[in-house]
Amino acid sequence: MIPTRRHISFILKISVSLFLLLLLYRNTPLQEIWVVLSQSSLGYLGVVGCIVLVNIVLSSLKWRILLLSDQINIPLSKLVVSYVIGSFFNVFLPSTIGGDSYRIYYIMRQSGQRVRTAASVFADRLSGFIA
Numbered sequence: 201m202i203p204t205r206r207h208i209s210f211i212l213k214i215s216v217s218l219f220l221l222l223l224l225y226r227n228t229p230l231q232e233i234w235v236v237l238s239q240s241s242l243g244y245l246g247v248v249g250c251i252v253l254v255n256i257v258l259s260s261l262k263w264r265i266l267l268l269s270d271q272i273n274i275p276l277s278k279l280v281v282s283y284v285i286g287s288f289f290n291v292f293l294p295s296t297i298g299g300d301s302y303r304i305y306y307i308m309r310q311s312g313q314r315v316r317t318a319a320s321v322f323a324d325r326l327s328g329f330i331a
Contacts, residue, residue: 224292
């Protein structure tokens, strides 16, 4: 089987991701983290996980309403995925610019509406700031 461009791209992405994770966690005391996690209550962790998930879904729903007001109809499931990936970028990049940039890029690809998509992310941020 001859590797296709898609396979090579996938392997390259996985390799770069693994390299970056190793670079990021090379000085992290993983044993100490494991001790803390093993002493944590799984029930509380589950509740916190559910709260985070509900927050992401509600935030995505708010964003969907903003997009619909600009006649951009993107399914809620795609917005949730975009929000989760954007949140990942927010953790590793300075400020929230990386996550918002990703959200704009992802939805812009779906809708083809550059300015309206960027305005919806800005309005989403602004409404969160005001709240």
